[in-house]
Amino acid sequence: MTSTSGLCSDASDGLALRIVQSPGVLGDLRIPDQGAVLGRAADCDVVLDHQWVSRRHLKIFKDADGWAVEDLGSKGGTRVDSVLIGPGERGNLWEGSMLEVGPWTMLVDDGAPPPPQAIDRALADALSGDTRETMILAIGDSSTGVRNAAWERFVARYGRLISGYARQFGVQGQDVDDVVQDVFLSLHKLRAGVQYDSSVGRFHSYLFVATRNAVRTRARGSWSHHQGPLDESTAEVAEPDPCWDFEWAENMLIRGLEVLQRSMPPSHYDAFERHGRRGERAADVGADLGLTSDHVRQIKHRAMMQLRQIVLSFGDGAD
Secondary structure (H helix, E strand, C coil): CCCCCCCCCCCCCCEEEEEEECCCCCCEEEECCCCEEEECCCCCCEECCCCCCCCCCEEEEEECCEEEEEECCCCCCEEECCEEECECCCEECCCCCEEEECCEEEEECCCCCCCCCCCCHHHHHHHCCCCHHHHHHHHCCCCHHHHHHHHHHHHHHHHHHHHHHHHCCCCCCHHHHHHHHHHHHHHHHHHHCCCCCCCCCCHHHHHHHHHHHHHHCCCCCHHHHCCCCCCCCCHHHCCCCHHHHHHHHHHHHHHHHHHHHHHCCHHHHHHHHHHHHCCCCHHHHHHHHCCCHHHHHHHHHHHHHHHHHHHHHHCCCCC
8 A cells, every 4th residue: 555645735746656566556656846755664755565665665855966766775675767776876767767666666757858868889879770660661561571571570679568468468378479460460550541640649559559459359358357448449549557558668678678788898788787687786796797896886877877868769658
């Protein structure tokens, strides 16, 4: 459960966090400008009552550099965009950041975008490739070879997202692959018929409607557990869906990590993976890789900033 006592009630102030995974009722939080402590203890500003959450788990605060999170020495740790934030260490919260606390996953809804960074050649090369628009054009191409190549790119980019969402509603086995194919075919029909108008709605929303409709035909009655209407056919009227938003954010992070790995020297990505994501001590990682502890920590910080820039560069969130 969560308690919202002491949280900002003015919708124009504070930091909005949308809860997309929770052991209880889903909802939204708004952290006031003076900050908040989250944890299991009854005197926390936000009470997250679960055995995986420490009594005083983390604090969210705002300073001259923007919104940030600091772990307060929790046993389970705090993650921002899949990266562990250590005690006394700042993790910036930007627009779209994913915050994980125990079994809770929250998305930052209205934070500032990260400051622009100079993109080095390695990262630029890793980001190069087909855009979403060229993929959609290829889906409707008259050449079977071009369409087959578009199918491969579609599965690589969105297959995990669609499959993960389908499994949340009980779709299993071959039916999962059929859902992915059904969504691809719906894009083909869209390309062959009504041209997608990016000014009408987000591609993210259209893909959600197409996926939801495909899952509905194969979920074998489990849609009774799904909140919200199921009969809309356009992105403009799609209701928000926490399950979809979670799968979307996670898929974007996985894609971002793949790009990040291609852009970094192997030893640097290894340092980021071990220290930043697995939580190994910087000194131990540095000793194995011939790096100083400070260098390992710098690699982690830079990788976190680059990861958020990469995810933003995909441009799939809003057209």
